Amino acid sequence: MTKKLFDLQERLRAYALAFPEAHEDHPWDHIAIKVRKKAFVFLSGAQLYEGKLSMTAKLPVSAEMATTLPYVEPAGYGLGRSGWVTARLGPKDPVDLDLLKGWIAQSYRAVAPKTLARRLDDAPEDAATPSARAARGSENRYRPRRSAPGTARSPARKSRNLPPAR
Numbered sequence: 001m002t003k004k005l006f007d008l009q010e011r012l013r014a015y016a017l018a019f020p021e022a023h024e025d026h027p028w029d030h031i032a033i034k035v036r037k038k039a040f041v042f043l044s045g046a047q048l049y050e051g052k053l054s055m056t057a058k059l060p061v062s063a064e065m066a067t068t069l070p071y072v073e074p075a076g077y078g079l080g081r082s083g084w085v086t087a088r089l090g091p092k093d094p095v096d097l098d099l100l101k102g103w104i105a106q107s108y109r110a111v112a113p114k115t116l117a118r119r120l121d122d123a124p125e126d127a128a129t130p131s132a133r134a135a136r137g138s139e140n141r142y143r144p145r146r147s148a149p150g151t152a153r154s155p156a157r158k159s160r161n162l163p164p165a166r
Contacts, residue, residue, distance in 0.1 A: 002091045005053040009043055012055060015101050016041050019108045020116045033104075040111040041104050052088040055100065057107035059083050066103070083110070 009031075016022060016033040022040075025032045031043040044054040056075050059066055060083040066072045072087045074080025087103075089095060109117045 002051075004091055005089065006045075008089070008095060008097070009045065009053050011097065012041075012100060012104065013043060016104050016108070019105075019112070020119055021112075022108070035108060035112040035116060038111045040107040052090045052093075054086055054088050055103075056084060056086045057103045058110045059085055059103055059106055060110050061106060062103070 013024070013031060013033065017024060019035065021035050022033055023035075025034055025039070029044075032039040033041045033043070040058065042054070042056040044056075056079075063074070063080075063083045063085050066085050066087075067074060069087070071089055071093050072085050075084035075086045085103075087100070105120075109120065
């Protein structure tokens, strides 16, 4: 693998690992970045794909646009039907690092539990990295309001197939 591709892989790996609860795993000789037990990005070195770096991510919003690029195709094993795409980048391919990072962020939001994805939504617009956003996560948790004493309401009943209250 060329130094350029190795550096790109390391930058993408570091970016993905900065998301809340992201960790690295190594199934099938690939680097899998997971949130809890679900993978949201796969990185494969050039030794597996004719000297190209491979990145696979879930893109529910932009998969169709991504596959218009010459180095992107729907992911194999039927994953392409669910919005997963694979980008295979060679040493001479133009690389838009911000685009690839955006795909990683989109994939994280698609795979992560809603509570973790919400942490990113609560971050200010100027937060530059996932780790800066994640640092604010614990202070931004939703806290329900408490009602004034004596004003508590009983929970609403669902009317579907329930016997009348007595």
